[in-house]
Amino acid sequence: MTLSTSPATALQTMRAGTPLVHCITNYVAMNIAANVLLAAGASPAMLHTPEESADFAAIAGALTINFGTLSPNWVDGMHKAIDGAQAAGKPWVFDPVAHYASPWRSGIARDLLARNPTILRANASEVLALGGGETASKGPDAGDEVVAAEATARALAKDLGGVVAVTGAVDFVTDGTRAVRIAGGSPLMPLVTAMGCSLTCLVGAYAAVLDDPFDATVGALALFAKAGDMAKDGAAGPASFQVAFVDALYNLQPAALETVALSDA
Numbered sequence: 001m002t003l004s005t006s007p008a009t010a011l012q013t014m015r016a017g018t019p020l021v022h023c024i025t026n027y028v029a030m031n032i033a034a035n036v037l038l039a040a041g042a043s044p045a046m047l048h049t050p051e052e053s054a055d056f057a058a059i060a061g062a063l064t065i066n067f068g069t070l071s072p073n074w075v076d077g078m079h080k081a082i083d084g085a086q087a088a089g090k091p092w093v094f095d096p097v098a099h100y101a102s103p104w105r106s107g108i109a110r111d112l113l114a115r116n117p118t119i120l121r122a123n124a125s126e127v128l129a130l131g132g133g134e135t136a137s138k139g140p141d142a143g144d145e146v147v148a149a150e151a152t153a154r155a156l157a158k159d160l161g162g163v164v165a166v167t168g169a170v171d172f173v174t175d176g177t178r179a180v181r182i183a184g185g186s187p188l189m190p191l192v193t194a195m196g197c198s199l200t201c202l203v204g205a206y207a208a209v210l211d212d213p214f215d216a217t218v219g220a221l222a223l224f225a226k227a228g229d230m231a232k233d234g235a236a237g238p239a240s241f242q243v244a245f246v247d248a249l250y251n252l253q254p255a256a257l258e259t260v261a262l263s264d265a
């Protein structure tokens, strides 16, 4: 296995640090993402205005940027936050929700990617299209399989000099050299809105406390996979699954992560 920090140790480290995470995320995701971070053991702050985003990014442990519900002054807030995070040596995570939805959004995605995210977390359709590939999707929901985006993810990771995580039924994480797959979770996960957005914020929590962004990303995805496994048993459908999922994040003990299905890729 290519990890130097196991998901179990990563969770212990994250909880011990209670990292403050600066989340610039969309209106749909703000509430569930904040609850996911609190339940997992991190400390979220959802703020985006350009008047304060640089200052706040500098004092947070990590910055996450998701442009799901975008408008021009948010873009300004994102740029200033990235500048603040980078000047302070803090990692930042990019989630390019449905970047192909319009030419305007695509241009902003290209601009943000050029600002060197430490980690890119996206679904298979988003990753495929970032590499110039055709996707079956037009909006935030994936229409492609993770395996179809793996080669693009490896190339993107090399170009970025960062980590790329492609999520779906079996997740794929690479830094261009190392790569792993993570199985688990539930088919109910894509039926709850903003699960991916919440995961992006959680990746930020792990990146705030672990030196290796690859280990941080795998740790966060492994926690989601195991919490999804735990939540699906008692769920009658997406609504009760969401409640059970947040409870599972809260109750999950690090040793449970020893059984996550991780494999080198």
Ligand SMILES: Nc1ncnc2c1ncn2[C@@H]1O[C@H](COP(=O)(O)OP(=O)(O)O)[C@@H](O)[C@H]1O
Pocket (backbone or CB within 6 Å): 122, 123, 124, 140, 141, 142, 166, 167, 168, 169, 170, 171, 184, 185, 186, 187, 188, 189, 190, 194, 195, 196, 197, 199, 221, 224, 225, 228
């Ligand atoms: N069919 C599935 N089975 C199990 N887990 C899934 C499935 N689809 C997505 N997930 C999980 O849901 C979370 C969000 O991923 P995804 O749905 O790809 O993101 P997004 O919401 O951005 O499209 C990840 O933890 C991923 O592993």
Ligand SMILES: Cc1ncsc1CCOP(=O)(O)O
Pocket (backbone or CB within 6 Å): 026, 028, 029, 068, 069, 097, 140, 141, 192, 193, 194, 195, 196, 197, 198
């Ligand atoms: C439905 C929707 N519309 C704009 S952002 C958003 C949330 C997308 O969340 P996720 O990418 O986690 O499915």
Ligand SMILES: [Mg+2]
Pocket (backbone or CB within 6 Å): 097, 098, 122, 123, 140, 196, 197
């Ligand atoms: Mg998404």
